[in-house]
Amino acid sequence: MNSEPESRNNILLALREILPEKYLLTAKEDLKPYECDGMPAYQRIPIAVALPSTIEEVQKIIRACESQRIPVVARGAGTGLSGGALPHEGGIILGLSRFNTIIDIDHENMTMRVQPGVRNLAISEAAAPYGLYYAPDPSSQIACTIGGNVAENAGGVHCLKYGLTVHNILEVKIITVEGDLVTLGSMTLDTPGYDLLALMTGSEGMLGIIVEVVVKLLPRPLATNVLMASFDAVEDAANAVAIVISKGIIPAGLEMMDNLAIKAAEDFANAGYPVDAEAILLCELDGAEEHLAEQVNIVMVALGEANASNVVMANSEQEKAQLWAGRKAAFPAVGRISPDYYCMDGTIPRKRIAEVLVEIKALSEKYGLRVANVFHAGDGNLHPLILFDAGIDGELEKAEHFGGDILELCVKMGGTITGEHGVGFEKLDQMCVQFNPDELTHFHNIKHAFDPYELLNPGKVIPTLHRCAEVGAMHVHNGELPHADIPRF
Amino acid sequence: MKTNLLDSIKQTKDGQLADSILRKCVHCGFCNATCPTYQILGDENEGPRGRIYLIKQVLEGAEVSNATRDHLDRCLTCRNCETTCPSGVQYASLLEIGKKHIEESTERPFKEHFVRDALLNTLPYRRRFKFFLRVGRSFSLFLPKALRSKIPAKVAKGKWSRAQHSRRMLVLDGCVQPVLSPDINSATSRVLDKLGITLVNIKKAGCCGAVSQHLNKEKDAQTMMKHNIDAWWPEIEAGAEAIVTTASGCGLMIKDYAQYLQDDPEYAEKARFISTLCKDIAEIIALEDYSALATTAPKTISWHPPCTLQHGQKVTGVVEKILIDCGYQLNPIKDAHLCCGSAGTYSILQPELSSQLGDNKIANLEKDKPEMIVTANIGCQTHLQERTKTPVKHWVHLLLDR
Numbered sequence: 001m002n003s004e005p006e007s008r009n010n011i012l013l014a015l016r017e018i019l020p021e022k023y024l025l026t027a028k029e030d031l032k033p034y035e036c037d038g039m040p041a042y043q044r045i046p047i048a049v050a051l052p053s054t055i056e057e058v059q060k061i062i063r064a065c066e067s068q069r070i071p072v073v074a075r076g077a078g079t080g081l082s083g084g085a086l087p088h089e090g091g092i093i094l095g096l097s098r099f100n101t102i103i104d105i106d107h108e109n110m111t112m113r114v115q116p117g118v119r120n121l122a123i124s125e126a127a128a129p130y131g132l133y134y135a136p137d138p139s140s141q142i143a144c145t146i147g148g149n150v151a152e153n154a155g156g157v158h159c160l161k162y163g164l165t166v167h168n169i170l171e172v173k174i175i176t177v178e179g180d181l182v183t184l185g186s187m188t189l190d191t192p193g194y195d196l197l198a199l200m201t202g203s204e205g206m207l208g209i210i211v212e213v214v215v216k217l218l219p220r221p222l223a224t225n226v227l228m229a230s231f232d233a234v235e236d237a238a239n240a241v242a243i244v245i246s247k248g249i250i251p252a253g254l255e256m257m258d259n260l261a262i263k264a265a266e267d268f269a270n271a272g273y274p275v276d277a278e279a280i281l282l283c284e285l286d287g288a289e290e291h292l293a294e295q296v297n298i299v300m301v302a303l304g305e306a307n308a309s310n311v312v313m314a315n316s317e318q319e320k321a322q323l324w325a326g327r328k329a330a331f332p333a334v335g336r337i338s339p340d341y342y343c344m345d346g347t348i349p350r351k352r353i354a355e356v357l358v359e360i361k362a363l364s365e366k367y368g369l370r371v372a373n374v375f376h377a378g379d380g381n382l383h384p385l386i387l388f389d390a391g392i393d394g395e396l397e398k399a400e401h402f403g404g405d406i407l408e409l410c411v412k413m414g415g416t417i418t419g420e421h422g423v424g425f426e427k428l429d430q431m432c433v434q435f436n437p438d439e440l441t442h443f444h445n446i447k448h449a450f451d452p453y454e455l456l457n458p459g460k461v462i463p464t465l466h467r468c469a470e471v472g473a474m475h476v477h478n479g480e481l482p483h484a485d486i487p488r489f
Numbered sequence: 490m491k492t493n494l495l496d497s498i499k500q501t502k503d504g505q506l507a508d509s510i511l512r513k514c515v516h517c518g519f520c521n522a523t524c525p526t527y528q529i530l531g532d533e534n535e536g537p538r539g540r541i542y543l544i545k546q547v548l549e550g551a552e553v554s555n556a557t558r559d560h561l562d563r564c565l566t567c568r569n570c571e572t573t574c575p576s577g578v579q580y581a582s583l584l585e586i587g588k589k590h591i592e593e594s595t596e597r598p599f600k601e602h603f604v605r606d607a608l609l610n611t612l613p614y615r616r617r618f619k620f621f622l623r624v625g626r627s628f629s630l631f632l633p634k635a636l637r638s639k640i641p642a643k644v645a646k647g648k649w650s651r652a653q654h655s656r657r658m659l660v661l662d663g664c665v666q667p668v669l670s671p672d673i674n675s676a677t678s679r680v681l682d683k684l685g686i687t688l689v690n691i692k693k694a695g696c697c698g699a700v701s702q703h704l705n706k707e708k709d710a711q712t713m714m715k716h717n718i719d720a721w722w723p724e725i726e727a728g729a730e731a732i733v734t735t736a737s738g739c740g741l742m743i744k745d746y747a748q749y750l751q752d753d754p755e756y757a758e759k760a761r762f763i764s765t766l767c768k769d770i771a772e773i774i775a776l777e778d779y780s781a782l783a784t785t786a787p788k789t790i791s792w793h794p795p796c797t798l799q800h801g802q803k804v805t806g807v808v809e810k811i812l813i814d815c816g817y818q819l820n821p822i823k824d825a826h827l828c829c830g831s832a833g834t835y836s837i838l839q840p841e842l843s844s845q846l847g848d849n850k851i852a853n854l855e856k857d858k859p860e861m862i863v864t865a866n867i868g869c870q871t872h873l874q875e876r877t878k879t880p881v882k883h884w885v886h887l888l889l890d891r
């Protein structure tokens with residue numbers, strides 16, 4: 001094997017042969033903006049950033065990196081919230097933003113073939129003239145790429161009814177670490193053999209580079225209604241979620257925001273949110289006209305039962321869009337009330353939302369940090385935003401501890417440490433809480449089957465057993481494991 | 490975002506402003522999605538989030554080379570990112586501070602200096618610009634093709650309404666517009682006449698200062714601002730209701746006089762007043778009863794909202810409403826939020842990107858075969874006209890089309 005500086009030099013020489021000068025960044029200044037993704041607390045400078053635009057270029061880059069044993073971290077739009085696209089100091093960033101062409105729209109079969117750098121929203125925009133859309137709609141949909149969505153198995157407002165990314169794609173093409181182009185899945189709903197497409201979905205850039213995706217499109221619903229219910233108590237809003245769904249209704253979206261989030265989002269979007277409510281629920285219903293009226297009635301009654309202080313219904317397409325615009329911009333809008341936030345992403349069983357919110361509030365008081373809650377309530381996917389000021393010494397660490405406590409709380413309540421933002425770099429320690437050493441060993445084996453030298457996004461998602469042992473040691477207090485009752489399933 | 494600006498910078502007013510803007514950015518990347526240069530180049534350094542990061546490095550004392558300056562130069566200042574940003578980051582103000590800082594600490598190559606100086610010494614001065622244009626027109630055959638296409642055909646001046654009403658407003662004639670398209674303000678005077686308003690052109694006023702400001706010549710820009718304020722002041726004291734602008738780029742600049750002159754003991758107060766008086770012609774007409782302006786010969790129109798109108802002045806939907814009320818049919822336009830690439834002097838300083846954006850824009854505007862393309866800024870107008878045979882005009886002309 002070559003020495004480190006030698007392989008560095010070799011790789012730069014090789015990459016220069018593959019890419020035009022302006023698409024290979026090596027100057028320190030140019031690398032700096034790539035040191036982090038949507039989670040700026042973690043930063044590392046890569047040795048280069050490659051911005052290819054053809055599959056052949058990607059193949060050549062991967063082969064060059066493989067032969068020099070240089071790690072490769074794929075990057076879409078860099079909106080990830082778990083440090084998934086955090087560079088490796090000895091590796092390169094493979095940016096896929098230039099792969100932004102829609103290859104084919106097959107409206108009769110309701111599918112679209114796209115390059116990985118196409119933005120999520122651009123897919124639905126291109127499908128709109130055919131009365132179609134792509135259902136998974138992360139709040140970051142204006143910016144995030146479909147490649148990043150597949151890599152994170154992204155979810156969104158509409159996933160309660162229509163499923164996550166994994167339920168809405170048919171086929172992907174990947175480049176393996178050897179540089180081979182492989183197709184996973186097929187244009188039909190079932191493919192013989194193991195479901196490798198599902199394995200690739202959510203693999204966070206660790207098993208292959210996604211270079212093409214075929215997504216399923218859905219017909220736009222005949223009619224939709226958006227209701228906004230206000231509550232004087234957060235617990236009431238939380239309980240309303242379970243009540244609505246227990247009536248046999250699956251809303252197209254059911255989202256909750258608490259007072260801090262409402263204020264921040266309203267300030268940006270002027271959506272007409274009640275800024276003095278303790279919480280609001282946004283509920284979208286869809287279907288045929290006759291059906292819809294019935295659903296609206298049932299939901300209205302359920303919201304009444306749950307002590308909603310007011311319920312309003314959007315009157316026009318514009319009002320509906322406005323109500324969602326505020327929700328979708330809610331995370332960054334929180335930047336208006338706090339210089340930094342730490343966005344958590346745990347899931348819990350729906351019926352325990354109220355209980356968890358009460359505990360989070362207690363933790364908030366304990367740590368002395370405010371929390372704004374914005375989340376996919378219908379799925380039980382929480383996004384507490386811990387507000388802090390990274391400029392104040394120690395606040396980031398405090399926020400991180402607080403976040404760790406929240407995730408462990410989720411596990412304790414029978415949930416998981418990530419709903420849709422992935423594990424990335426951020427949640428390695430919590431993986432030790434969620435999975436036992438045997439399970440982690442299996443994960444490592446899968447990784448090695450695809451990537452024997454650990455070159456694709458190494459050091460993410462699956463913690464080493466050594467790390468878990470250290471985390472365990474750190475957490476053992478007075479000879480006792482904290483949360484000894486946590487099922488190590 | 491966490492910041493750690495140099496003490497020497499943090500103590501200045503600019504430094505404090507920059508710090509507060511930077512801290513607001515949460516690094517979500519939404520803004521990249523609507524940035525024209527990021528869309529074309531796909532490099533984080535060529536989008537707002539990356540540029541903000543670069544400026545942060547500079548103000549934190551990192552070494553800067555021409556690389557950073559080039560990335561900032563490629564920004565169109567279209568401010569689409571500001572419209573998109575949920576966190577309310579004032580990107581343009583930060584960019585200005587960043588650029589100023591870099592300009593002071595790096596040296597531009599001679600050729601760049603030459604072109605910039607040439608622009609600074611002609612565009613803002615109506616007479617010099619007119620002279621060069623006349624020479625250009627006479628010798629156009631000898632000019633390189635790239636420049637030839639930039640020289641628009643000569644346009645008749647059009648009649649200025651002479652009617653006197655008790656309501657009076659001032660109009661900024663500006664620098665480039667009266668030379669390239671003198672018919673816009675004369676048409677505006679006739680439209681306002683029908684609404685019972687006299688439009689007064691103060692000949693002594695000149696360039697709004699935007700060209701100099703954006704090429705980092707703050708002092709020159711301030712001289713121009715003060716000159717204009719002095720030129721308008723007597724009429725304002727005599728009761729002029731508003732300063733009307735028909736070029737949205739200039740309008741945005743005048744609306745910002747208050748900010749640029751806030752520390753000038755002599756002019757701050759006046760500048761504040763001038764900025765509140767400044768209105769785009771669309772804002773003026775929208776408040777009047779304009780039913781008499783409806784057309785009897787409805788046309789299908791494509792409307793291009795300039796960035797300085799939609800993202801800068803945040804005047805959106807106003808022109809559309811007036812035109813629809815007046816009987817015109819407006820084509821739906823794809824990517825209407827994107828810049829056409831004209832962006833002041835950008836079309837000359839960054840010809841490649843500028844022309845790619847211009848071509849994309851024209852393709853979208855012409856998709857439904859409009860009879861006319863209308864816009865609200867002279868720069869966009871000439872930039873688009875270079876690329877099409879369909880007439881491109883200021884939209885006020887439609888209000889006289891009976």
Ligand SMILES: Cc1cc2nc3c(=O)[nH]c(=O)nc-3n(C[C@H](O)[C@H](O)[C@H](O)COP(=O)(O)OP(=O)(O)OC[C@H]3O[C@@H](n4cnc5c(N)ncnc54)[C@H](O)[C@@H]3O)c2cc1C
Nearest residue numbers: 076077078079080084139145147148151154155205210420
């Ligand atoms: C304000 C905000 C709101 C958000 N809301 C949601 C939400 O509602 N739901 C949700 O699910 N997420 C949400 N996210 C998180 C994020 O947008 C998603 O995880 C998204 O899928 C990331 O896409 P990206 O293109 O930005 O990928 P990146 O951040 O660039 O990368 C993410 C991961 O995918 C890998 N990757 C990227 N492209 C490829 C490729 N072509 N091949 C292989 N691996 C690849 C990277 O290596 C990395 O591990 C939000 C983020 C922000 C900032």
Ligand code: SF4
Nearest residue numbers: 524564565567568570
């Ligand atoms: S002003 Fe326009 S070109 Fe400049 S960063 Fe913002 S969106 Fe991009």
Ligand code: SF4
Nearest residue numbers: 514515517518520574
């Ligand atoms: S949208 Fe606003 S907060 Fe988000 S990265 Fe851009 S400037 Fe920063």
